[in-house]
Amino acid sequence: MSQIKIAVVIGSLRKDSLNRKLALALAHLAPSDVTFEHVQIDDLPLYDQDQDGNQAASVKRLKTSIASAQGVLFVTPEYNRSIPGVLKNALDNASRPYGQSAWAGKPAGVIGVSIGPISTAVAQQHLRTILAYLDMPTMGQPEAFIQNKDGLFDDKGHVGAQSKEFLQGWVEKFVSWVKLHSN
Numbered sequence: 001m002s003q004i005k006i007a008v009v010i011g012s013l014r015k016d017s018l019n020r021k022l023a024l025a026l027a028h029l030a031p032s033d034v035t036f037e038h039v040q041i042d043d044l045p046l047y048d049q050d051q052d053g054n055q056a057a058s059v060k061r062l063k064t065s066i067a068s069a070q071g072v073l074f075v076t077p078e079y080n081r082s083i084p085g086v087l088k089n090a091l092d093n094a095s096r097p098y099g100q101s102a103w104a105g106k107p108a109g110v111i112g113v114s115i116g117p118i119s120t121a122v123a124q125q126h127l128r129t130i131l132a133y134l135d136m137p138t139m140g141q142p143e144a145f146i147q148n149k150d151g152l153f154d155d156k157g158h159v160g161a162q163s164k165e166f167l168q169g170w171v172e173k174f175v176s177w178v179k180l181h182s183n
């Protein structure tokens with residue numbers, strides 16, 4: 001496989017999202033044969049099963065983006081000890097109609113940053129349950145529960161010196177995971 005495309009789904013719509021910053025910083029650590037494409041989820045309708053036969057253009061766009069990627073990277077905050085509703089809505093929208101899920105078989109990685117001391121650990125476990133049902137082979141190790149601290153990002157928005165070795169290793173392992181599990 002020559003060029004690898006990873007679809008990046010960010011579980012926060014916030015303009016100054018730490019998770020978006022993390023996703024952008026991770027892309028700088030990736031090998032040159034990998035591109036990260038952020039998918040848009042802020043214009044998806046609230047999932048409604050009555051619309052399965054008439055999916056909105058934004059849902060079709062999301063499904064096309066996922067279908068054309070070799071893997072999916074979820075970068076998400078934790079909201080009230082679970083995943084944000086916007087992320088669940090994206091997962092539900094692109095999982096239907098039944099039998100036409102965009103997610104099935106796509107290798108996935110899960111990571112997230114939070115201000116809390118246990119980071120996004122609980123949200124990630126909830127997300128893993130959903131991804132298992134969606135039949136996405138999801139990298140188990142290394143886990144990455146990032147707590148936001150001064151120096152996590154440098155002044156260019158890249159990963160700061162203290163976290164660089166760990167996150168570089170995480171990205172390399174994830175890219176290998178995608179290569180191993182993509183068709």
Ligand SMILES: Cc1cc2nc3c(=O)[nH]c(=O)nc-3n(C[C@H](O)[C@H](O)[C@H](O)COP(=O)(O)O)c2cc1C
Pocket residue numbers: 012013014016017018019020077078079080081082113114115116117118119120
């Ligand atoms: C509705 C809401 C619920 C939150 N719940 C949690 C939580 O359960 N665990 C946690 O560590 N942080 C929680 N936080 C704080 C987030 O970690 C923090 O707002 C973080 O910056 C959100 O990610 P973002 O910067 O990518 O938007 C919550 C924030 C909001 C707005």
